Amino acid sequence: MVPDHPIADLDHAATTSVRPEVRAAMAPFLDDRFGNPSGSHARAREAMRAVDEARERIAVVLGCAPDEVVFTSGATEADNHAVTGGLPIRSGIPLCSAVEHPAVLHPVHALGGRSVAVDPTGRIDPDALVVALGELGTPGFAGDAIGATEAETVSVVSVMTANNEVGTINDLDAVADIVDRVAPGTPLHTDAAQGAAWLDLAKLASRAQLVSVSGHKVGGPKGVGVLVVRHGTSLEPLIRGGSQEHGRRAGTLNVPGIVGCAAALESTAVRRDETNRRVGALRDRMADGLVAIDGVTETVVGADRDRSHVIPGICHLSIRGVDSEALLYLLDSHGVAASAASSCQSGAQVASHVAAALGVPADAATLRLSLGWDSTGADVDRALEVIPAVVERIRTFAGSVGR
Ligand code: PLP
Numbered sequence: 001m002v003p004d005h006p007i008a009d010l011d012h013a014a015t016t017s018v019r020p021e022v023r024a025a026m027a028p029f030l031d032d033r034f035g036n037p038s039g040s041h042a043r044a045r046e047a048m049r050a051v052d053e054a055r056e057r058i059a060v061v062l063g064c065a066p067d068e069v070v071f072t073s074g075a076t077e078a079d080n081h082a083v084t085g086g087l088p089i090r091s092g093i094p095l096c097s098a099v100e101h102p103a104v105l106h107p108v109h110a111l112g113g114r115s116v117a118v119d120p121t122g123r124i125d126p127d128a129l130v131v132a133l134g135e136l137g138t139p140g141f142a143g144d145a146i147g148a149t150e151a152e153t154v155s156v157v158s159v160m161t162a163n164n165e166v167g168t169i170n171d172l173d174a175v176a177d178i179v180d181r182v183a184p185g186t187p188l189h190t191d192a193a194q195g196a197a198w199l200d201l202a203k204l205a206s207r208a209q210l211v212s213v214s215g216h217k218v219g220g221p222k223g224v225g226v227l228v229v230r231h232g233t234s235l236e237p238l239i240r241g242g243s244q245e246h247g248r249r250a251g252t253l254n255v256p257g258i259v260g261c262a263a264a265l266e267s268t269a270v271r272r273d274e275t276n277r278r279v280g281a282l283r284d285r286m287a288d289g290l291v292a293i294d295g296v297t298e299t300v301v302g303a304d305r306d307r308s309h310v311i312p313g314i315c316h317l318s319i320r321g322v323d324s325e326a327l328l329y330l331l332d333s334h335g336v337a338a339s340a341a342s343s344c345q346s347g348a349q350v351a352s353h354v355a356a357a358l359g360v361p362a363d364a365a366t367l368r369l370s371l372g373w374d375s376t377g378a379d380v381d382r383a384l385e386v387i388p389a390v391v392e393r394i395r396t397f398a399g400s401v402g403r
Contacts, residue, residue: 097159197373221264339370
């Protein structure tokens with residue numbers, strides 16, 4: 001059914017549309033260049049050449065060596081690999097920030113690890129990180145780790161580059177300084193799935209030994225991503241059963257996806273400054289317009305409206321007196337695609353651990369509006385037209401029912 005109103009896609013943090021140049025780069029590998037790169041004939045060698053070239057181009061964008069790039073099925077796999085892959089080699093438990101994506105948080109918890117508090121802007125709290133690293137390194141400390149019965153050390157520290165719900169950017173250099181000082185030798189992992197669309201990871205994530213990236217968050221295809229494993233970082237494979245990726249990740253390589261991921265990361269890097277300026281201005285206009293509604297607060301942004309610590313694509317709001325489910329339903333029916341939390345959680349309408357960690361009142365609805373590389377002024381116009389009207393409608397209905 002074709003909707004009779006324009007659609008404003010304000011859920012780009014969930015996924016982005018595929019860039020035309022990415023589609024063009026992938027097409028031959030979905031067509032006659034379909035070889036399996038693990039083979040030993042001409043068609044296989046052609047496919048392997050494409051993978052090698054993609055690896056080199058991605059290495060330039062991410063600021064690593066080509067042989068530090070491990071192709072995965074996406075950031076979820078890369079995160080799981082980074083958190084769990086060191087354990088057969090290093091003892092200890094993983095630590096992460098309290099607002100990590102479930103792809104980090106769940107494996108950390110499954111391994112009896114701990115999460116570290118964030119400050120009111122959503123950045124990992126440096127003092128809390130020092131305490132957690134210090135306590136876990138101290139013999140005799142059992143901490144509050146699930147199942148921890150004796151002194152533990154830390155196997156990996158995982159701190160996301162930018163948060164997927166509220167958009168806060170972490171200072172990874174400061175985190176690396178703390179890890180080097182308090183727990184030297186402990187690898188630092190960063191989930192850069194959201195950061196990759198907006199930030200220069202070659203600079204910002206240069207001190208992380210492990211970096212996760214996802215193709216579909218940067219105008220590439222779904223089902224492909226990268227885990228950077230820097231030289232000297234020991235990591236056991238998560239997926240076994242073949243010698244691909246030098247034994248670090250088994251399975252037939254997703255050649256079209258890998259080629260598309262490289263094209264997407266490259267386009268993102270080339271256009272980054274212009275995109276950030278343009279989309280950041282759109283986000284600011286939208287956020288400034290929406291916080292003018294009574295009872296609407298912008299999460300992690302103060303009264304000065306300084307958003308320099310937030311990636312340009314994200315506007316996260318809490319809205320008093322509104323039911324979250326009704327809000328999303330009505331926005332959708334009026335052509336505004338948005339999310340209550342992260343994409344994995346919005347369908348289930350469960351309370352967000354990020355909102356809880358940031359002290360967002362439990363009785364307020366949360367709304368993530370996220371823009372991407374192809375967002376337009378018309379998307380923002382639509383949001384500014386529809387959201388105030390929908391909020392008022394829900395409040396009026398709730399008021400009339402309560403009377
Ligand atoms: N990490 C973060 C911060 C994300 O935003 C997402 C996607 O929502 C993921 C990990 C999972 O990425 P993928 O869909 O590539 O598995």
